[in-house]
Amino acid sequence: MPKKISPKAVKKTLKDSKKTTIKKVNSKKKVVSKVVNKFIIENKKEKKITYNTLRGMRDILPRNGEIWQRVYEVVKNVSTSYGFSYVETPILEQAGLFIRSIGRGTDVIDKEMYVFEDKDGEKVCLRPEMTASLARSYIENGMQNMPQPVKMWYHGQMFRHDRPQAGRFRQFYQFGCETIGDSGPVTDAELISVAYNTLKDLGIETVVHINSIGTLQDRENYIVELVSYLRSKRSYLSEESKKRINKNPLRILDSKDEQDIAVIEEAPQIIDWLSPESKKFFTTVLEYLDEIEIPYVLNPTLVRGLDYYTNTVFEFFCDDEEMVNIALGGGGRYDSLIEQLGGQPTPAAGFALGLDRIVLIIKNKQDMLERAGLLGLEKIKKNKIFFAQLGEKANKKALYILELLRREGLFVYHNFSKSSLKAQMEIADKIGSTHTLILGQKEVQDDSILVRNMDSGIQEVVDQKKICNFVRKLLQN
RNA sequence: GUGGCCAUUGUAUAAUGGUUAUUACUUCGGUUUGUGGUACCGACAAUACGGGUUCAAUUCCCGUUGGCCACCCCA
Numbered sequence: 001m002p003k004k005i006s007p008k009a010v011k012k013t014l015k016d017s018k019k020t021t022i023k024k025v026n027s028k029k030k031v032v033s034k035v036v037n038k039f040i041i042e043n044k045k046e047k048k049i050t051y052n053t054l055r056g057m058r059d060i061l062p063r064n065g066e067i068w069q070r071v072y073e074v075v076k077n078v079s080t081s082y083g084f085s086y087v088e089t090p091i092l093e094q095a096g097l098f099i100r101s102i103g104r105g106t107d108v109i110d111k112e113m114y115v116f117e118d119k120d121g122e123k124v125c126l127r128p129e130m131t132a133s134l135a136r137s138y139i140e141n142g143m144q145n146m147p148q149p150v151k152m153w154y155h156g157q158m159f160r161h162d163r164p165q166a167g168r169f170r171q172f173y174q175f176g177c178e179t180i181g182d183s184g185p186v187t188d189a190e191l192i193s194v195a196y197n198t199l200k201d202l203g204i205e206t207v208v209h210i211n212s213i214g215t216l217q218d219r220e221n222y223i224v225e226l227v228s229y230l231r232s233k234r235s236y237l238s239e240e241s242k243k244r245i246n247k248n249p250l251r252i253l254d255s256k257d258e259q260d261i262a263v264i265e266e267a268p269q270i271i272d273w274l275s276p277e278s279k280k281f282f283t284t285v286l287e288y289l290d291e292i293e294i295p296y297v298l299n300p301t302l303v304r305g306l307d308y309y310t311n312t313v314f315e316f317f318c319d320d321e322e323m324v325n326i327a328l329g330g331g332g333r334y335d336s337l338i339e340q341l342g343g344q345p346t347p348a349a350g351f352a353l354g355l356d357r358i359v360l361i362i363k364n365k366q367d368m369l370e371r372a373g374l375l376g377l378e379k380i381k382k383n384k385i386f387f388a389q390l391g392e393k394a395n396k397k398a399l400y401i402l403e404l405l406r407r408e409g410l411f412v413y414h415n416f417s418k419s420s421l422k423a424q425m426e427i428a429d430k431i432g433s434t435h436t437l438i439l440g441q442k443e444v445q446d447d448s449i450l451v452r453n454m455d456s457g458i459q460e461v462v463d464q465k466k467i468c469n470f471v472r473k474l475l476q477n
Numbered sequence: 478g479u480g481g482c483c484a485u486u487g488u489a490u491a492a493u494g495g496u497u498a499u500u501a502c503u504u505c506g507g508u509u510u511g512u513g514g515u516a517c518c519g520a521c522a523a524u525a526c527g528g529g530u531u532c533a534a535u536u537c538c539c540g541u542u543g544g545c546c547a548c549c550c551c552a
Contacts, residue, residue, distance in 0.1 A: 112551090
């Protein structure tokens with residue numbers, strides 16, 4: 001067999017040899033072309049087709065996988081402790097559902113939706129968010145006949161065809177809660193509390209930015225006022241914002257353009273245009289938040305990008321010095337959505353957290369601790385056991401013993417792909433196991449098993465029948 | 478969608494218009510037979526893709542794709 005040659009090298013040789021053939025004598029030409037042909041064949045054989053993830057999509061790999069598992073665990077514990085029930089809905093939905101609820105003119109719908117026709121010619125889309133799906137489900141499944149309110153939580157992947165960036169992907173994961181069928185301000189406060197405590201349990205301190213955008217009527221009145229104000233200051237606005245005066249004037253409020261900010265500071269604030277009821281509602285929500293000691297900031301420029309929100313809107317920001325700018329999640333009340341989608345008038349509110357961003361923050365924190373050498377404090381020292389086997393008979397016996405242990409709920413590490421004891425000991429050491437069980441020919445014969453303490457090197461012989469209890473004791477320490 | 482920066486083995490890196498592309502880690506195998514932490518030896522593995530300039534491109538130029546950052550938006 002000839003030595004493996006990379007395609008590039010072949011190409012090079014190919015080119016080189018072609019040139020030499022032209023220059024050099026004719027008789028050499030044939031020989032060279034034979035060689036070239038051989039190279040071409042090999043080259044074809046070796047050309048590998050590779051596949052990779054689509055843009056903005058990624059794999060979650062072992063190291064991060066553990067963080068994700070922990071996040072899911074916390075998310076589940078917190079939401080169920082508040083009385084929310086787990087639900088799932090299809091990832092594929094009718095495109096109209098989202099166009100109707102989120103609204104034309106929003107970026108999510110106009111630019112970012114994965115919409116296509118399926119084989120029946122139906123316009124379908126990959127869900128860009130969950131609220132509309134749950135509203136649809138509430139109506140479709142007659143949930144108004146369940147005890148109200150219906151409190152649901154979910155997690156799953158959403159899709160938006162956006163430009164990828166740190167903490168932003170085209171397929172991303174959200175966790176969220178929705179309370180449908182309750183109009184009281186407690187609901188708003190409770191939802192904020194769930195999100196806040198979830199983040200807190202994950203070790204992320206946050207500040208809640210909160211605002212009220214009133215009822216649809218309040219907003220209409222306000223927008224008239226706002227637009228007339230903005231028109232008067234038109235020349236001071238950025239190009240982008242000028243365009244938005246007619247299309248979506250509320251969005252100008254959270255522009256980051258310096259010129260715009262100056263104009264916005266003087267602008268009429270939506271709070272002043274709320275009806276007395278809306279105002280009362282909002283202050284009550286704030287009172288509840290004070291009561292349960294959740295830190296919040298009133299943010300009069302907070303308006304959300306989705307059309308269905310009414311009254312309370314909020315967003316969560318990381319309180320760490322570093323990553324202030326990333327919104328970890330947000331939500332609000334959407335009292336007219338259910339009706340808009342064809343249901344009875346039903347009040348509702350909810351929130352969603354971006355899990356990708358949460359994992360990103362946790363990962364960064366972990367890396368920082370690791371660099372500072374402080375991770376030792378976080379690691380809980382627990383006994384780890386490795387099971388090594390030696391020889392064919394022991395190999396089979398080992399499988400059986402592992403099965404016994406597994407049935408008892410005891411997990412020991414093992415690796416059947418290594419045959420030498422030395423190699424297995426190396427692995428045991430690498431994963432940081434505290435004890436190694438060794439099963440060889442000798443042990444198989446007298447129904448025993450060798451237990452080695454990896455720190456002290458002391459070994460003792462244990463009866464195979466007693467191994468479960470023995471392992472359990474070790475793992476308890 | 479707009480703009481800026483970037484692309485070398487699984488990871489992190491070095492170098493170069495010219496023979497075999499550096500180094501470390503990881504992975505795999507070994508340093509006699511059943512014992513890890515070290516040490517030694519060896520193997521696998523890369524110039525993202527496509528075009529152009531050139532005698533010669535991994536290097537220079539263009540395009541594509543992808544990544545990061547900012548804007549936009551959002552979670």
